[in-house]
Amino acid sequence: MIRLSRGTLPPRVQSSLDRRTRNLARDEATTDVARKRWKSASGLRDQLRAELAKMAAGLDRCMYCGENVGTDVDHFEPLSHAPLRTYDWLNHLLACSRCNSQAKGDTFLRDPHGDPLLIDPTAEDPHEHLELRLASGRYRGLTPRGIHTIDLLRLNRSELELGRAGAFIRAVSMLRDSHVLSRRGRATEAQKVLAALHEQPFADVFHVMLRIREKPRAHIIIDDAEALTALRSLAMNR
Incomplete structure (x- = not known):
């Protein structure tokens, strides 16, 4: 929520x-x-x-x-x-x-x-x-x-928990992909990946990721340097 x-x-x-x-x-x-x-x-x-x-x-x-x-x-x-x-x-x-x-x-x-x-x-x-x-x-x-x-x-019913956990994995992957594409000069494709990320179910997952992006333990929770870099860059441009 x-x-x-x-x-x-x-x-x-x-x-x-x-x-x-x-x-x-x-x-x-x-x-x-x-x-x-x-x-x-x-x-x-x-x-x-x-x-x-x-x-x-x-x-x-x-x-x-x-x-x-x-x-x-x-x-x-x-x-x-x-x-x-x-x-x-x-x-x-x-x-x-x-x-x-x-x-x-x-x-x-x-x-x-x-x-x-x-x-x-x-x-x-x-x-x-x-x-x-x-x-x-x-x-x-x-x-x-x-x-x-x-x-x-019933927000903790099993299918919702599994869905959110899966959404977290997908979000990390999509952020990593967008970072790689940007680094290769493919900015348009990178933006399409980010746009798709915003349209995913379980928006609460991505919003929590944005909230914790600058916290000291963010790199532990989001254990992917490229994804975290993309997330922080996105947050600064929002």
């Missing part, structure tokens, strides 16, 4: 959301009513998904697991908890069906202060709550919110 920047909606789309929210409030809509209206708004959902895809990492990846393509417009705070937030743009995330329906569902716990225990990657930096071990692909919770997010979304 990585930090994502939420964009501003086109005025026409935002106006539609505002109007529908006013109607829900006027009708004192229950969860069932909100769900029916949301289900019938297929055109609006398609528009929202397109806007969320612009914010997502890689190629339309789920904002929770980072592996699967995001197919669903997820309500961060579920409709069963806040039906009046059905059309709240700040309450919408792009998620795969596995994270949205099978893992998260209607669960939405809060801490003693009333703040959500689930991390919203568009409102805060998940890095403050989660630590990713690159070699194993396993997450460790740094805070109660991090621990709950891992447990709720």
Whole structure:
């Protein structure tokens, strides 16, 4: 999970959301009513998904697991908890069906202060709550919110751990390749490799690599001098 920047909606789309929210409030809509209206708004959902895809990492990846393509417009705070937030743009995330329906569902716990225990990657930096071990692909919770997010979304299920570990190996290889190509004067090909790296699943792996690139132990974690050189050069040019 990585930090994502939420964009501003086109005025026409935002106006539609505002109007529908006013109607829900006027009708004192229950969860069932909100769900029916949301289900019938297929055109609006398609528009929202397109806007969320612009914010997502890689190629339309789920904002929770980072592996699967995001197919669903997820309500961060579920409709069963806040039906009046059905059309709240700040309450919408792009998620795969596995994270949205099978893992998260209607669960939405809060801490003693009333703040959500689930991390919203568009409102805060998940890095403050989660630590990713690159070699194993396993997450460790740094805070109660991090621990709950891992447990709720099942971020440490075996296929995700294996996927992240594989993504780390691929990232090192691609960085090394880009460095070699640049050194040989093949800058265009090197840029294509780096562009492909940005489109890979598990964007959290590459973001962690960028974070640790200048740390004293970076050469131990990223045990490839050419890949680390490429990573540091890329980071300085970002």
